[in-house]
Amino acid sequence: MAAVIDNATHPAFEKLRSHRIDTLNLDVEEYRHKKTGARHLHLAADNDENVFFVALRTFPMDSTGVAHVLEHTALCGSERYPVRDPFFMMIRRSLNTFMNAFTSSDWTAYPFASMNRKDFDNLLSVYMDSVFFSKLDPLDFAQEGHRLEFEKPDDPSTDLVYRGVVYNEMKGAMSAPTSQLWQNLSSHLFPTTTYHYNSGGEPDHIVDLSYDDLIRFYRHHYHPSNAIFATYGNIPAHEHHERFEELALKRFDKLDIELPVRDEKRMYAPVRVEQGYGVSEGEDTDNKTHIVVGWLLGHSFDLQENLEGQLLSAVLLENSAPH
Numbered sequence: 001m002a003a004v005i006d007n008a009t010h011p012a013f014e015k016l017r018s019h020r021i022d023t024l025n026l027d028v029e030e031y032r033h034k035k036t037g038a039r040h041l042h043l044a045a046d047n048d049e050n051v052f053f054v055a056l057r058t059f060p061m062d063s064t065g066v067a068h069v070l071e072h073t074a075l076c077g078s079e080r081y082p083v084r085d086p087f088f089m090m091i092r093r094s095l096n097t098f099m100n101a102f103t104s105s106d107w108t109a110y111p112f113a114s115m116n117r118k119d120f121d122n123l124l125s126v127y128m129d130s131v132f133f134s135k136l137d138p139l140d141f142a143q144e145g146h147r148l149e150f151e152k153p154d155d156p157s158t159d160l161v162y163r164g165v166v167y168n169e170m171k172g173a174m175s176a177p178t179s180q181l182w183q184n185l186s187s188h189l190f191p192t193t194t195y196h197y198n199s200g201g202e203p204d205h206i207v208d209l210s211y212d213d214l215i216r217f218y219r220h221h222y223h224p225s226n227a228i229f230a231t232y233g234n235i236p237a238h239e240h241h242e243r244f245e246e247l248a249l250k251r252f253d254k255l256d257i258e259l260p261v262r263d264e265k266r267m268y269a270p271v272r273v274e275q276g277y278g279v280s281e282g283e284d285t286d287n288k289t290h291i292v293v294g295w296l297l298g299h300s301f302d303l304q305e306n307l308e309g310q311l312l313s314a315v316l317l318e319n320s321a322p323h
């Protein structure tokens with residue numbers, strides 16, 4: 001059966017362009033929410049596995065992990081779902097084929113997929129509410145970010161220690177020498193932009209993050225004017241628009257958001273840096289020196305240059321033949 005082309009447009013949105021990709025058997029449609037400027041990319045395909053994500057541009061200018069702690073805390077309850085952990089409840093109960101949330105160096109995204117329409121609608125409601133009307137309770141911040149606790153919680157004679165989901169997660173992640181290497185390389189290649197910092201959070205800096213910092217970051221970044229929605233599947237775009245509008249967008253006006261997006265400073269000569277990394281006691285350090293060489297290339301949105309860079313690195317490094 002041929003897919004029915006549904007060209008209706010919701011009045012709150014305008015269509016910017018559409019483009020057929022035959023090899024993928026889908027149509028890319030791009031929309032803009034008139035009032036807030038929110039973008040929506042819809043990949044219309046004859047597939048009943050429908051996918052949704054909402055992404056926000058997040059540009060932390062320190063290593064407190066504010067974007068990462070926010071990603072965790074946003075999922076701990078919202079205006080319409082003021083329960084503990086609606087996200088984890090839905091992971092267990094829903095028919096989803098994918099549910100997650102990601103913090104990257106300059107964006108945070110909340111994706112899910114489902115093959116059941118009712119389930120898709122439920123998840124959409126939970127996701128939109130978590131992102132745009134999150135409760136951000138101070139106790140959830142303490143749970144997900146950081147808090148001081150007695151080493152044995154019921155024994156006040158034991159030492160005070162830092163705990164927190166993100167704090168512990170990053171302590172584990174940053175204990176690997178290769179993670180420290182990557183972070184150090186980035187901090188020198190990018191002296192002035194958001195990529196200088198560890199968006200996941202450095203454990204020593206996570207403890208400096210305050211609840212007020214979290215709220216400020218949320219207000220500034222989690223707004224439709226700073227959001228991109230993307231969907232894939234056989235639900236027509238205008239049905240998504242109807243839901244986006246009802247669930248969140250109608251309650252917002254345009255916000256002029258100024259994010260520190262600028263080109264990185266260029267170097268005029270090679271920079272050489274030596275740095276140490278932690279080892280466990282008694283660990284043998286012979287032959288454990290890492291040497292990395294990095295170059296700052298062009299813009300990440302130059303797809304041609306990006307592909308060439310990936311190809312060159314694959315040719316040079318990603319095979320076991322001696323060279």
Ligand SMILES: [Zn+2]
Pocket residue numbers: 068072166169
């Ligand atoms: Zn995490």
